[in-house]
Amino acid sequence: MAASSTDAAEMARRTRFGRLPERIRLEDTIEERPAIAPDPARDAYNEDEWLVRTCL
Template sequence: MTHEETADSTAAEAVRRERFGKLPERIRLEDTVEERPATVPDPAKDTYNPDEWLVRNCL
């Protein structure tokens, strides 16, 4: 190996160590999860009257 090849491999190793020499910073679980409602709340959802079904279908 020549002095030039050794210098190139040392430089390449330094670049590689700079890029991959440490682990990435940890990401908290709270930062990876987003919570939001799947649908918009329906105001007519809770207006069901079970007796209305009887009136419409049985009378």
């Protein structure tokens, strides 16, 4: 009786883990997004802001 329960457990394990998952293509793992145009106001240099941030 112990052999049949062991066989059933082995069969269930092989059914679940008996083969590797399907291979995922490299193209499916890469996400592409369009680049946004640079915002000139975002990168504008402001002397007063720099002075306040570093000296105060």
